[in-house]
Amino acid sequence: MKRIIIIDGGPRRNMNTAKMLQRLAEGAQSVGKDIELKTIRLYDLDYKGCMSCMACKLKGKASNICRFKDALTPILEEIAQADGLVLGSPIYFGEVTGQMRAFLERLTFPWLSYNDYSLTAPKRMPVVLIETMNGTPDRNNSNGYGTMEYCITTALGRPQHIVGYNTCQVAKYDNYELGGFSEEAKRTWREAHWEEDLQKAYDAGRQMAE
Template structure:
């Protein structure tokens, strides 16, 4: 069994990365071979509209643009589990997340009839970390992120969306102009909830391999 873990946050040791690392441990505990990739370390763009993936008689579900992402896309399509994480930036996933999705989705989409070329099955865990509280997420972001999770159904497996609310964005708020945040409330929420989030991420990484 193979699990691919993709971090679409550029911070390698903060909230999103920690959730993903915990999910990766869960996948390992279920016997998976895990590959962990920080997407911001790779050199790639979104779809270049080269149309090579739409040529007649070529291999499907393969991105022909030669850069760091193309081999990762191949490995995603051959994995059993995809664990992907993004922070919320201005109400959306990060630009790296979108660049990846353009490439992954487009090369598996038929332009003959808009069907899905991909016939395998990959279960997906989508981890989303944010400043927002659950209440804010539910009223403003939930529908949108359920839409991003739905897009991942193109991989024909189960998709588990995990929102991680009210994260700590910096370790010392007093050094920044971040007056809209109450540091002590944030820290309390972190202490109370983040260990549970990590446990849940572990379980998701493990369960999605069954």
């Protein structure tokens, strides 16, 4: 049995980020019954970022799983045992969402040793990082998972990236003050790229499960 944990760091159900994660899950599921998938929507949970309680660094009791107790506790424990981790987030002001960032603080700070600055997770595993944004490959402000990507790469392994560029932010642009965007240009982009982006997510899921 392979266990894959999918973390949805976006607030909107059934929009771009959630859809890419759903397709990734379908890809993983296509491999067969021996795959256990769990999708966690961070916006449904009541939790904090790192509280700096330093419990994970206590002498004789150091832990590479966060000791602070809240809604994230069981999820962090499951990730420690998982066989694959998928993170998805829209880009807000050039970064992953605040909820994703807070989650990543809790995930990664316990990996970091202040004795020798090494980063050690309970278990290495394949990782896929998904981002969706208004930006295009040529013109974007995304710093993606930022410094957290270094922690993930060192402690879990080099992640695979999937980026959904130039996404449709709303169904009908005319209903909003979104004059900086052309609905037609968004549509044209979507027709050319969206299915391909979803396919990349599906393939990544299948590959992770295999």
